[in-house]
Amino acid sequence: MKGLDTHVLMRHFTQDDAVQARVASHFIAVECTREKPCFINRVVLCEMVWVLESAYDYPRKDISEALERVLRTQEFSVEGMPAAWAALQMYRCGVADFADCMIGEANREAGCTETVTLDKKAARDGGLRLLST
DSSP states (O other): OOBOOHHHHHHHHHOOSHHHHHHHHHHHHHHOOSSSOEEEOHHHHHHHHHHHHHTSOOOHHHHHHHHHHHHHOTTEEETTHHHHHHHHHHHHHSSSOHHHHHHHHHHHHTTOSOOEESOHHHHHHSSOEEOOO
């Protein structure tokens, strides 16, 4: 199995650098197949969201749609797919960062009964418990 990093995924989706986008899209078209999907880990998903928010100023709706495309693409194997879907749903409907939603879901998947935070947004919409200050 071959893994994709954030840069490859971003160049493929944004097509913002003609040379790198061509190389990334060609690699994905040739190397990522249903029989041999390319691996995308949770960190790549979190970085992807962060880059789309901070560098491209994409709205949450567009970012959610991009994440959904990644999760639905059969040529990709996403780490912790059930947790990624759950994190996407929380992110789509709330104000918590995607990374916080993913942290809570990944921890639940790992058997944690709760994940604590000092971040009020993460506690409100990300499924984490706010520690009192």
